[in-house]
Amino acid sequence: MNKLATLIGLILGILVIVSSMFDYSAMHFITAFFDLQSAVIVIGGVVAATLINYPLNQLGCVLSAFAIIFSREATNEQIMIDNLLDLAIIAQRKGKLALETTIEKTEQHFLKIALTELMTAHDSESLRKNLENELHSMHIRHANCQEIFYNMASYAPAFGMMGTVMGLIMMMSAQSVDPNPVANYAAAQGQDMMQKLLSGMGLALVTTFYGVLLANFIFLPIAGKLKNLSHSEQKNAEIIIVAMLSIQRQDSPLRTKDELLTFVSQSIRKEIDRQRRK
Numbered sequence: 001m002n003k004l005a006t007l008i009g010l011i012l013g014i015l016v017i018v019s020s021m022f023d024y025s026a027m028h029f030i031t032a033f034f035d036l037q038s039a040v041i042v043i044g045g046v047v048a049a050t051l052i053n054y055p056l057n058q059l060g061c062v063l064s065a066f067a068i069i070f071s072r073e074a075t076n077e078q079i080m081i082d083n084l085l086d087l088a089i090i091a092q093r094k095g096k097l098a099l100e101t102t103i104e105k106t107e108q109h110f111l112k113i114a115l116t117e118l119m120t121a122h123d124s125e126s127l128r129k130n131l132e133n134e135l136h137s138m139h140i141r142h143a144n145c146q147e148i149f150y151n152m153a154s155y156a157p158a159f160g161m162m163g164t165v166m167g168l169i170m171m172m173s174a175q176s177v178d179p180n181p182v183a184n185y186a187a188a189q190g191q192d193m194m195q196k197l198l199s200g201m202g203l204a205l206v207t208t209f210y211g212v213l214l215a216n217f218i219f220l221p222i223a224g225k226l227k228n229l230s231h232s233e234q235k236n237a238e239i240i241i242v243a244m245l246s247i248q249r250q251d252s253p254l255r256t257k258d259e260l261l262t263f264v265s266q267s268i269r270k271e272i273d274r275q276r277r278k
Contacts, residue, residue, distance in 0.1 A: 002069075002072070002073050002074055002225070002229065003071065003072075003073060006070060017213070021033045033206060033209070035206045035207075038163055038206045038207040038210055041159060041160075041163040041166070041207055042159045042160050042207055042210040042214060043214070045158075045159030046155045046214065049151075049155045050062075050148065050151070053151060054148060058144060058148070059148070061141075061145035061148065062149075065145060065149065065226055068226065069229075074228070074232035074233075075108065075232065075233070075236045077236065077239070077264050077268060078268050081260045081261070081264065081272055082275065082276075083111075084239065084240065084243040084256070084260060085243075085253055085260070085276070087099055087115075087243070087247065088247055088253040088256040088257075091247045091250075092250070092252065092253055096118060096119070096247055096248070097119065099115055099118065099247075100119055103119075108236075110134070110138070110233070110236070111240050113131075114131055114240045114241065114244045115244075117130050117131055117244070118244050118247060118248060123248075124248045127244060127245060127248050128241070128245055131237075131241045131244065134237075135238070135241065138233070139230075139234060142226065142227075142233075142234075143230075146223050146226050146227050146230070149219045149220070149222050149226065150219070150223050152214075152215075152219045153214075153216075153219035153220045153223065154215070156210075156211040156212070156214040156219060157208070157211040157212055157215050158211070159207070159211055160207045160208040160209070160210055160211020161207075161208055161211065162207075163208070163210075163211075164204045164205055164208045166207075167204025167205075168204050171204065235263065239260055239263050242259050242260060243259075243260060246259060257272075
């Protein structure tokens with residue numbers, strides 16, 4: 001559902017923005033919204049500021065984030081708990097070493113790491129420590145990538161405003177070239193000069209538009225989506241840690257289930273109970 005929501009939001013946003021750029025009385029797009037120089041100031045400024053702020057080895061997540069928000073779904077908690085309970089039953093019947101064959105079949109990254117640690121850990125304390133360290137490292141990686149997009153969202157409007165100020169300065173400089181502006185305003189050329197000034201001011205404001213658009217339609221939504229996916233992944237990791245510790249202690253699957261169900265809502269608990277009775 002995350003991928004579908006992202007796609008719907010993107011399409012809806014594009015439709016709203018593009019339709020707002022259209023002049024329905026003249027039946028054409030308002031060309032003032034499309035200015036290459038303004039786009040270069042905003043996009044170039046954001047890229048430059050980001051490069052100054054972060055080392056290159058941290059910027060790889062910027063490109064991967066676009067793929068993540070369109071390709072990754074939050075793991076279903078019910079399915080996750082069902083799978084972990086199946087592993088607990090196998091461990092009870094055949095021993096935890098029997099779970100080694102499931103490592104290669106597992107698609108979820110953290111579960112694969114947890115199963116590997118379970119095979120090598122000598123006691124519950126070392127297993128807990130290793131898995132919590134892995135969870136902490138994952139949290140830091142996710143937080144760093146989110147921070148990049150939040151900072152880019154703050155850079156974009158700032159460079160948009162800077163471009164607007166630069167445009168106004170250039171317009172005022174061009175107007176000040178006139179040796180007798182008062183006479184020209186009183187003459188027939190005054191109205192034409194004012195129209196040029198207003199037109200140029202509108203063009204200068206496009207940079208602010210680009211900055212606000214990038215911040216609120218691209219960078220902030222991506223940061224928010226990454227944050228939501230990260231929270232879901234971290235919660236699933238915590239569920240996995242509890243399951244692995246229970247298996248390490250050789251708890252009964254019933255005890256393991258009671259511990260795992262504390263992470264989910266009552267409706268999911270009832271559904272899991274109903275499915276497990278079949």
